[in-house]
Amino acid sequence: MLYREAGQFKTNYFADQAVFPIRQDRIGVAIILLLAFVAIPLYGSNFLLQAVVIPFLIYSLASIGLNLLTGYTGLLSLGTGAFMGVGAYACYKLTSLFPGVNILIWMICSGFVAAAVGVVFGLPSLRIKGFYLAIATLAAQFFLQWCFVRIPWLVNYNVSNAIEVPQRMLGDIVITGPNASLHTRYFTVLIIVVAMTWIASNIVHGRIGRMWMAVRDQDIAAELMGIRLLRTKLLAFAVSSFYCGVAGAMLVFLWYGGAEAETFNINQSFFVLFMVIIGGLGSLLGSYLGAALIFGLPILLRLLPDALGVPMHSATIEHMSFLIVGGLIIIFLIVEPHGLARLWQITKQKLRVWPFPY
Amino acid sequence: MRLKALMVGAVLAATAGAPAFVTAASAQDSIYVPLFSYRTGPFAGSGIPIANGMHDYLDMLNARDGGIGGVKLAIEECETGYDTKKGVECYESTKAKSPVITNPYSTGITLQLIPKAAVDKIPVLSMAYGLSASAVGESFPWVFNPPATYWDGLSIIMKHIAQKEGGFDKLKGKTIGFIFFDGGYGREPIPLLEQFAKKYGFETKLYPVPAAEMQNQSAQWLNVRRDKPAWMIMWGWGAMNPTAVREAARTNYPMDKFIGIWWSGGEDDARPAGEGGKGYLTLNFHGVGSNYPALKDIEKHVLGKSQTQKDKFAENLYNRGVYNSVLIAEAITNAQKITGKKAVTGADVRRGLETLNITEARWKELGLPGFGAPVTNVTCADHNGHHAAYVQQWDGQKWVKITDWITPMKEEVRPLLEAAAKDYVEKNTGWPKRTEPCDKK
Structure with a gap:
């Protein structure tokens, strides 16, 4: 009834090509942005910002990165955690070697370092596909993590083998380090994530995105149509690793405040892969929904018994939340194998004809 | 289809309801001590006995003495699964209830909390783990790692x-x-x-x-x-x-x-x-077995009601948890003594930790004669003490x-620690200078 595009006429090609062609969608996005930029910082508690929203945004960015590779280009990767690590370690090295340069510039630059590493490990993708490629990227995961542990230069010879985020300023405002206020970090994360999502949306809706999807759907056909496979696949690896790298740098610099090599282990890769699969392969919205479900649901479940006043041991809650999240994932995949994004799409279709379905 | 609609509805409702859960009540009539534990995950085998020991000793103080200095301890476990992500989440969720001390029980989590401790005014007690350099109190006034690095x-x-x-x-x-x-x-x-x-x-x-x-x-x-x-x-x-x-x-x-x-x-x-x-x-660095009066008290007051399995009681790692809780309790006691307040805060407990002084007589008084070597070397400059082990x-x-x-061999270890601490401070530009005054023991 409310969600209906009847009467919204498009009079030029530009309007017809818009990412959100329906007015209600545009209003919805505007409301979400308003919530994120105004309501959450104004009314959210510290816990909500620090433990829920900031990591959610960072993981969303990482899963957008993986989605560009796995969802849009069809190249399965298990090296996400390691590529995030490359971003984090690169940012740490760059900012300790050149402390005068603004940290935000280094965060973006560390994405390029991750992209370069991603391209190297993406080279086998020309010859191998599917599960075999997953194994090849697994090699990246193990090799890079090995480097994080074994190369003391990466951590500036820290005896505890950890990176500690130094204090860095933007003008007069502290953005990283323990003295950075929560809201500064939140807005930094939010702005980077929103901007990079916008860029990703433009990439996937444009020529490059179409090339990727052509490769995903049938790479031989794509090649016959004149798409150069090596370049396209490597570009996907580069862009994907860039996103993961920036997400990794943000993870350490704007959320954790310090990290060990263990932070970027294989579990991190799986964590992001689950987000992409549950959220929906080949959907930017899905990346957000997946991150919300995989990251947010356990937190919610942990808070639930306390809020309801049911006394429960923290370990029991943990076991319960493992069970419930695992069960939900299976249910979601059975009900809708294409992920939450597809579920949302179906809901939209139903909403259009509601309340008089035909 | 209805199932789907129901699920979508449930997820939406849950998301909308989330902020409602994010409320915290801080009670003034108790001292809030969060315990970060890991009873799940690959390290649970080591984590469970430690968590049990820590929890049981503090529970025993509540049951036997009515808390510390007449103030009940509000003990809450937060499950970290030895995972840094969850540890940080635990820290944030407990922070709202103004904890007096944090025991991260994972080097990874400790590293995240070290810079935050000074800002949030919550001391970190990483008992014989964590960042070795944090033994240097001049650089890390809020972090403690006794009894030894x-x-x-x-x-x-x-x-x-x-x-x-x-x-x-x-x-x-x-x-x-x-x-x-x-x-x-x-x-x-x-x-x-x-x-x-x-x-x-x-x-x-x-x-x-x-x-x-x-x-x-x-x-x-x-x-x-x-x-x-x-x-x-x-x-x-x-x-x-x-x-x-x-x-x-x-x-x-x-x-x-x-x-x-x-x-x-x-x-x-x-x-x-x-x-x-x-x-x-x-x-x-502590005794094993249950042959101590305080452990008998745990057996009497707590065992059976807590999560501890009877046959695992007073094993080595269990007693390590007890040792950890003794340090916590002593720090709170000292803090009460210094400030004269009953419901102490994190800043008070930091002072309590700096004046930590468990002599042989004090161990006996605690009902743990000979349980640990005297913890007497913790000072404002030395947050570790380099105590003995066997x-x-x-x-x-x-x-x-x-x-x-x-x-x-303190003479071999200390210069390395000082160098590491200096290095840490140098690399972290803007690391705050110590402003906290030093209390006399």
């Missing part, structure tokens, strides 16, 4: 080896193997080990065990068999320990030449090796104390 541990092990060999000069030309968890924790003692090797003229062989290979160490032990080191030193945790002990027994390595750090000395680390584990050595041996059934308290 890993480097102290290594120096105690070296002392023990030298004593068995008949003096440090006898080490010349010998080979000492070092098998370690290949991460920050295991790599930390290497610089000191190499320094010792140079000084005393022995050779070191390093056998790293990667996290993913913790339960498969046959390759490392094949190398051990080839290299035939005179002594083996281990820095292990979790599933790595029992595997190493079993492999050592299988390769017929003499168990009484195999010595682990205090984190490698659980009953469940030695027991699975069966007869072969007999003779295995580890360091320890060597214990597995007799096939239980741990037996075989040496007296051995003091670490």
Whole structure:
């Protein structure tokens, strides 16, 4: 009834090509942005910002990165955690070697370092596909993590083998380090994530995105149509690793405040892969929904018994939340194998004809 | 379709309802002590007894004495699963309830919390783990890691080896193997080990065990068999320990030449090796067994009601949890004494930790005579104290104390710590200078 595009006429090609062609969608996005930029910082508690929203945004960015590779280009990767690590370690090295340069510039630059590493490990993708490629990227995961542990230069010879985020300023405002206020970090994360999502949306809706999807759907056909496979696949690896790298740098610099090599282990890769699969392969919205479900649901479940006043041991809650999240994932995949994004799409279709379905 | 709609609705409702849960009540009539524990995940085997010991001792204080200084302790566990992500989440969710102390129980989590401690005014007690450099109180006023650092541990092990060999000069030309968890924790003692090797003229062989290979160490032990080191030193945790002990027994390595750090000395680390584990050595800094009045009190007041299994009561790692809680309780007691307040805050407890002074008489008063070496060296400048530890041996059934308290080589360790702390502060531009005044003991 409310969600209906009847009467919204498009009079030029530009309007017809818009990412959100329906007015209600545009209003919805505007409301979400308003919530994120105004309501959450104004009314959210510290816990909500620090433990829920900031990591959610960072993981969303990482899963957008993986989605560009796995969802849009069809190249399965298990090296996400390691590529995030490359971003984090690169940012740490760059900012300790050149402390005068603004940290935000280094965060973006560390994405390029991750992209370069991603391209190297993406080279086998020309010859191998599917599960075999997953194994090849697994090699990246193990090799890079090995480097994080074994190369003391990466951590500036820290005896505890950890990176500690130094204090860095933007003008007069502290953005990283323990003295950075929560809201500064939140807005930094939010702005980077929103901007990079916008860029990703433009990439996937444009020529490059179409090339990727052509490769995903049938790479031989794509090649016959004149798409150069090596370049396209490597570009996907580069862009994907860039996103993961920036997400990794943000993870350490704007959320954790310090990290060990263990932070970027294989579990991190799986964590992001689950987000992409549950959220929906080949959907930017899905990346957000997946991150919300995989990251947010356990937190919610942990808070639930306390809020309801049911006394429960923290370990029991943990076991319960493992069970419930695992069960939900299976249910979601059975009900809708294409992920939450597809579920949302179906809901939209139903909403259009509601309340008089035909 | 209805199922789908229902699910969508449930998810939406849950998301909308989320902020409602994010409320915190801070009670003024109690002292809030959060315990970060890990009863789940790959390290649960070590995490459960520690969590039980910590929780039970504080519960016992509540039941027996009505808390500390007449104020009840509000104890809450937060499950970290040894995962840094969840640890940070735990920290944030407990922060709202104004905790007086944080026990991260994971080096990874400790590292995240070190810079935050000063800002949030909550002291971090990382008991014999965490960042070694945080022993330097001038640079880390809010972080404490008594009773000893890993480097102290290594120096105690070296002392023990030298004593068995008949003096440090006898080490010349010998080979000492070092098998370690290949991460920050295991790599930390290497610089000191190499320094010792140079000084005393022995050779070191390093056998790293990667996290993913913790339960498969046959390759490392094949190398051990080839290299035939005179002594083996281990820095292990979790599933790595029992595997190493079993492999050592299988390769017929003499168990009484195999010595682990205090984190490698659980009953469940030695027991699975069966007869072969007999003779295995580890360091320890507290007593084992339940033969202490305070532990009897736990048995009387708490056991049965808590999560502790009766047959696991007063095992080594359980008692380590108790030791940890004694430090917490003592810090709170001191804080009450210094400030005269009853419901103390994190800032007060920091002062309490700096004046930590558990003499032999005090141990007795606590109902734990001889449980630990006197913890008397913690000062404003020294947040560790470099206290003594002893060597214990597995007799096939239980741990037996075989040496007296051995003091670490502070003169070797301290300069390294100071250098590490200086390095840390230099690299973290803008690291705050200490402004906290120092209390007299």
